Structures are given as C-alpha cells and as structure tokens.
Amino acid sequence: MLAPLLKIIVAEDDEIQQLYLCALINGLGYEAVPAEDGIAALELVRQTDAQIVISDLQMPNLDGIGLTRQIRGLDLDHYVHIIMLTVTDDNEVRNEALLAGVDDFMTKGGSNAILKTRIRTATRLINHASELADRTRVLEAYNERIQEDLRAAAAAQRQLLPELQDDIMGFRVASAFVPSAIVSGDMFGCFALSPDKLGFYAVDVSGHGVHASLLSVAIGHLVTPEYFCRKALHNDDAPDPAAMVAELNTRFGASENDDYFTMFCGVIDKVSGRLDYCQAGYPSPFCVNHSGVAEAIGDGGFPVGMISSASYENGVHQFDVDATLIICSDAANEAENPKREAFGNDRLRTIAETSPCTGAQNIPNKIVHALTEWRSGRPLEDDLTIVAIERINSHDTHNKI
Incomplete structure (x- = not known):
C-alpha cells in the first residue's frame, strides 16, 4: 500500500515536463512539490520533509549532479532518495552522478510504468528505513533503561565495599576499585572479627560485566563479619581461613553453571602480628616490611567453585609493625601496554617497595596511576582491586570498615 502524501520534489526546468510529472505523482497518491531548478529544489529539501527528489540532469543555476552534492552535504534527520532523469x-556522466550520491536513474521521456516502479522502490526503502528508525528508538530507550539499572547496581555494589579508615584495631586500610565496565566482578572486605583479630578477603569472579557482578554481590552479601567468624575461626578463636574457603567451594561448586572465582583471605592477630591466610587462585600479595623489602606470599591454590573436590590449606606469615600487605587482582599484573607487554609482577613489586617512603595509604592510587600510564590512558580490560593493609599500632578499636 502506497504511503499517502509522501512529498516528492520534482526539479525540472521544462514547465510542461514538470506539470506532467507532478500530475502523474499526485495520481499515485503522493504530494508533488515542483521546483524550477536545482537551487529551488535545494531550498525545498531544507524546508520540507520530502524524502524523494526527482531531478533533471541538465538545469540552469544548479544542475542535477550539483543539487545531489548539495543535498548530501546537508545535516538532515532523514535520508533523501534521489532519482536522476x-x-x-x-x-x-552516470558514474559522476553515482559518486555525487544519486540512488537511481530514469531515462527522460520513459514509460509511466518505469517511473511508478522507481517511485515504489524508493518508497519501500523509505518505509524500511522508517521501521528501522522506530526499532532503533525502541532499542535505545531499552538500552537507556538498562544503563540506568546498571548505574543503580554499580552504586549498590560500591556501597558493599569498605570505606577507608585511618585506624581499625591498629591497622590502616586503603583501597582502589576500578571496574572495567559499569559493574564489576571484584569484591573485597575488611572488618574486625574480635577485639584482637582483623579479617579480610578479596574476590575476583571469572568473566566481566553483569553476570560476574551478580556473583560478586552475592559473595559480598554472604561473607559478612558474622559469617567470617563462624567459618574462619574455631571455637577456641584459632584462625582457619581455609575452612571458610572450603565451605564457599562446596556452596558454589554445587551449582550447575561454570561460575568460579579466585580469592585471598586471612586473619591478622593485632597483638602477635601473625597472619593466617588462604590463597585460592588469587595473585600472591606482597608483604612489605618497614625497610621496603617486598615478599610475595602464597603459592596459588585452586579457584573457588571450579573443582568441587578441591582442598585448601592455610599459610602463615609474620606481619610486623610498619609492614604493609598489598593485595592486587590479576588486572594489575596482566594489564598490557600498546605493545601487548604485560605490566607484570616486577613492576608491581617496585611500586610496593615504595610504601615505607610514600605511605601505604597512597599505594593503591599510585598503582592505578602507573597502570594508566602503562596503557597510555586506555581503560583496563579487567576489573581492578587494590587493597593495602598497614600494621601501624595496637589501638584497641574494632569498627567495621
């Protein structure tokens, strides 16, 4: 069915030919808009919503090819289909016209049937473009709604992350969190478990985006201070973070999907400085002593949820006063520069060893800055988490952060 009152500009300097074409076009159910030359036709294109122009090749003032070039140079919100007579x-001549932007040709004085066919073909293309535009608007509206939901989810996710505090039980904690998308698959936490024990964890869910973030948020809701105490401390208050990781592996390994995550968690005794930790596929953190010597701790381990029968072990490290534990997700050492070279652990170690001089609280942002320079300003391809825990004194405070 032909679209009613679709405007068609007829650019023709021959008055008789112009009247004939306009009458034929009006008879087909369109609205013919006459123009005596290319300049008049160009002005009509600007002023009307006409989407078809039938133009003579040879016209005074501005010929058909010149008119085509001018139309193609306009900033219109719709496409104009041009048929050249x-x-x-x-x-x-035809090649020049095609290069200028002509869509179709018709021999002047040809049959009415051919003209009808040309116009109907142009109309189908216009209707198709209109349908695509409508679908695009609907998709854009849906996309904006999704983006709003993602921004809300990101805000909710950030609320689960700990806030910086200068002193929690004699520890200073600083962090940096850089998602590769609006939402992230990373999660971390740090909180008092008892008057003399600090618990912490860092998680990196496989994959990126919404799917990974849903699992990370689920972990963030699950691993509360109460959960940590029940699963990572025995009744006699002896730390056993591996028991908590094993419990998480049983819980998430039972699902039918392929989701898994890496994890590093631990319990620090503020009096003795003993660090009991469990590593489950997460990159080994650096423990930097007061002299600036960095030591990588841990030896790998299986990711959580990947192998249901996996076993996990505890490790022990002495965490002295003025030492700093620096935890980084694999986005840090795997970040590539434009030459496809990875940032690597050696560069991370070099930055970590500056913590006694620059202050442990500045290390996370210092690493982020170094990675930004390394990637020449390009966004990271993976979610980045950096946590620095410095043992500063023995103040008896135990607020959750």
Whole structure:
C-alpha cells in the first residue's frame, strides 16, 4: 500500500515536463512539490520533509549532479532518495552522478510504468528505513533503561565495599576499585572479627560485566563479619581461613553453571602480628616490611567453585609493625601496554617497595596511576582491586570498615 502524501520534489526546468510529472505523482497518491531548478529544489529539501527528489540532469543555476552534492552535504534527520532523469546513457556522466550520491536513474521521456516502479522502490526503502528508525528508538530507550539499572547496581555494589579508615584495631586500610565496565566482578572486605583479630578477603569472579557482578554481590552479601567468624575461626578463636574457603567451594561448586572465582583471605592477630591466610587462585600479595623489602606470599591454590573436590590449606606469615600487605587482582599484573607487554609482577613489586617512603595509604592510587600510564590512558580490560593493609599500632578499636 502506497504511503499517502509522501512529498516528492520534482526539479525540472521544462514547465510542461514538470506539470506532467507532478500530475502523474499526485495520481499515485503522493504530494508533488515542483521546483524550477536545482537551487529551488535545494531550498525545498531544507524546508520540507520530502524524502524523494526527482531531478533533471541538465538545469540552469544548479544542475542535477550539483543539487545531489548539495543535498548530501546537508545535516538532515532523514535520508533523501534521489532519482536522476537523463537523456543519455553516457557511463561517465552516470558514474559522476553515482559518486555525487544519486540512488537511481530514469531515462527522460520513459514509460509511466518505469517511473511508478522507481517511485515504489524508493518508497519501500523509505518505509524500511522508517521501521528501522522506530526499532532503533525502541532499542535505545531499552538500552537507556538498562544503563540506568546498571548505574543503580554499580552504586549498590560500591556501597558493599569498605570505606577507608585511618585506624581499625591498629591497622590502616586503603583501597582502589576500578571496574572495567559499569559493574564489576571484584569484591573485597575488611572488618574486625574480635577485639584482637582483623579479617579480610578479596574476590575476583571469572568473566566481566553483569553476570560476574551478580556473583560478586552475592559473595559480598554472604561473607559478612558474622559469617567470617563462624567459618574462619574455631571455637577456641584459632584462625582457619581455609575452612571458610572450603565451605564457599562446596556452596558454589554445587551449582550447575561454570561460575568460579579466585580469592585471598586471612586473619591478622593485632597483638602477635601473625597472619593466617588462604590463597585460592588469587595473585600472591606482597608483604612489605618497614625497610621496603617486598615478599610475595602464597603459592596459588585452586579457584573457588571450579573443582568441587578441591582442598585448601592455610599459610602463615609474620606481619610486623610498619609492614604493609598489598593485595592486587590479576588486572594489575596482566594489564598490557600498546605493545601487548604485560605490566607484570616486577613492576608491581617496585611500586610496593615504595610504601615505607610514600605511605601505604597512597599505594593503591599510585598503582592505578602507573597502570594508566602503562596503557597510555586506555581503560583496563579487567576489573581492578587494590587493597593495602598497614600494621601501624595496637589501638584497641574494632569498627567495621
């Protein structure tokens, strides 16, 4: 069915030919808009919503090819289909017209049936473009709604992350969190478990985006201070973070999907400085002593949820006063520069060893800055988490952060 009152500009300097074409077009159910030359036609294109122009090749003031070039240079919110009327089959002329932006040709004085066919073809293309535009608007509206939901989810996710505090039970904690998308698959926490024990964890869910973030948020809701105490401390208050990791592996390994995550968690005794930790596939953190010597701790381990029968072990490290534990997700050492070279652990170690001089609280942002320079300002391809825990004194405070 032909679209009613679709405007068609007829650019023709021959008055009789113009009247004939306009009458034929009006008879087909369109609205013919006459123009005596290219300049008049161009002005009509600017002023009306006409989407078809039938133009003579040879016209005074501005010919058909010149008119086409001018139309293609306009900033319109719709496409204009141009049919060129010619009295020649000269390939050179037609090539020039095509390069200018002409869509179709018709021999001047040709049959009415051919003109009808050309107009109907143009109408189908216009209707198709209109349908695509409508679908695009709907998709854009849905996309904006999704983006709003993602921004809300990101805000909710950030609320689960700990806030910086200068002193929690004699420890200073600083962090940096850089998601590769609006939402992230990383999660971390740090909190008092008892008057003399600090618990912490860092998680990196496989994959990126919404799917990974849903699992990370689920972990963040699950691993509360109460959960940590029940699963990582025995009744006699002896730390056993591996027991908590094993419990998480049983819980998430039972699902039918392929989700898994890496994890590093631990319990620090503020009096003795003993660090009991469990590593489950997460990159080994650096423990930097007061002299600036960095030591990587841990030896790997299986990711959580990947192998249901996996076993996990505890490790022990002495965490002295003025020492700093620096935990980084694998986005840090795997970040590549434009030459596809990874940032690597050696560069991370070099930055970590500056913590006694620059202050442990500045290390997370210092690493982020170094990675930004390394990637020449390009966004990271993976979610980045950096946590620095410095043992500063023995103040008896135990607020959750």
